[in-house]
Amino acid sequence: MKTSPAKPAPRKADSAKAEEALVLRLYVAGQTPKSLLAFANLKKICEEHLVGQYQIEVIDLLKTPHLAAGDQILAIPTLVRKLPEPVRKIIGDLSNTERVLIGLDILPRE
């Protein structure tokens, strides 16, 4: 398991770049419009803000329903930031980029 060398929870996009890659998990349930939209939005955000600093895993709960309990998934779609800790969750189709960035601790919270 890779760990970040020092500074935890970087607040700015600039510093995040120096950080370790984000491990992201997107939970979906089948190829629903919302799921497809969420995945597209996520790719766009990552490419714009986290170039090369991320890895995305998509989990389809229709195929592996038992994985829902582990990350306490209720809403679909849910994006989970597994690393760095602490775990963050963003639910919805990720159409509001600002909220996604806040959720990923890339933008500061109000």
Next chain:
Amino acid sequence: MAKTRSEQKPKPESKPRQQLPKAPTGVQGLDEITGGGLPKGRPTLICGGAGCGKTLLAMEFLVRGATQFNEPGVFMSFEESNKDLTQNVASLGFDLNDLVARNKIVLDFVYVERSEIEESGEYDLEGLFIRLGAAIDSIGAKRVVLDTVESLFSGFTNQLILRAELRRLFRWLKDKGVTAIITGESGDKTLTREGLEEYVSDCVIVLDHRVIGQASTRRLRVVKYRGSMHGTNEYPFLIDESGFSILPVTSLSLQHTVSNERVATGIPRLDTMLGGTGYFRGSTVLASGTAGTGKSSVAAHFAEAACKRGERVLYFAFEEAPAQIMRNMRSIGIDLQKWQNKGLLQFHANRPSFMGLEMHLTAMHKEISNFQPQVVIVDPLNSFTGDETEIKAMLMRLVDFLKSNQITALFTSLTSGDAALEKTDVGISSLVDTWLLLRDIELGGERNRGLYVLKARGMAHSNQIREFLLTDRGVELRDAYIGPAGVLTGSARLAQEAQERAEKTVRQQEMERRQLELERKRKALEAQISAMRAEFDAQQDETLKLIGQEQTREALLDRGREEMSLSRKSNEKGEAK
């Protein structure tokens, strides 16, 4: 699991039409109220305030389903972790770990932490559906509990989505054909805080935890049950080590079977007063009286007599501890300890204020059902605090329950000094069959006890007041002396008795005196008679002597005459021939 919780779920016997299919809960009493259980394959809402037992009722429904009706279940908790839940219900005797290991129950703890979640755009709760669906399919669950689904409202900001999803969830549960319980916290004006009753409308049960006069009572009410008859009253319930017990108490039909058998009261003289053989079996006896008139002693006698017959006696004590009762009764020669050791006598002591009326009633029901006594003693009845009509209603239910089980009951009731003797505080006189009135009689500077039978339904009974004595051999009843001044008891009676004894002695002496006099007279008469006889004898002797002398003289004269003639006419011997 609890053994008494037997298969007494009442099947709705005489059903004219096709009834809604029902899933028996196995919860004592609930199946009776709902006419067989919760609506099968539909969601039921259980709501109530904090700490009223929603989670426990839901859990018991699930556990009993899994253990008694072979219907595995899923418990989805939104509030308590699996570990906490397992520990909490272990106190009711449910071993969740075992049930989970045997694939009878699935616990799923759903945890929503608002601070961890950011919302961005549209979403739905498909994840919840998938989790629940997976859990149901993993064990073939027939029952589902969602406890408390309202927690979701604090986890998600978009209420519109949430409400739409909940509506979809309940429909989905119905489609799945599982019998579900959804719990909800009571709201201010609505049944639940988030208005869940809008979505779950097949069956709504409200639990309540009310405090009246510092005593708390738990109650349950079926507010709504679509397509089924149900009891509409508020029913008290208990939560204890064997789970829930709800008391369906409205079965007030006067259809008890009656017995002609008599049971001895333990006080022979009282048996005599009650037509010779005691109380009727299954009847209700009230011993009322002012303080210190011996009510408990009458009760203890009856308890002892029942134990001697080999019957079981359940003694509800509300003012004295069992040890104190036993000590006190030993002083009048009644050994209750012996019977307790033999298991024939069981005490159940509680302060009346320990819980509310309904809880007392429920607890008594439970104790009676467990112990199956032939005799129940409640000492005293009127220590219950509360509204008079409520107490009366409770006692009516108790009397009803006892009668329908053919249990002979003896209640004691304290009458306050200035109240009318015939009035009991709780006004249950119309409920009792035999009423013994114990009273104190103040006379001549002392206080004594009296007893009489105020009423005894169906038996010829004495109308006499008897003096009631507490001796070291138990209760003794004596005839009271009734004179012009009223009933005499105690010293007055003793004085009266002494006086009577004295008078009797005087009368006896007089009689003896007369007898002596008679004897004397007889003797005098006899003496007189003998004197007269002596005189007569003397006279007789004299007379006889005189007669003898006369005869002798006569004879002598005769001889002399003869001799004379001989001498004169000796020559004319031949001539004479």
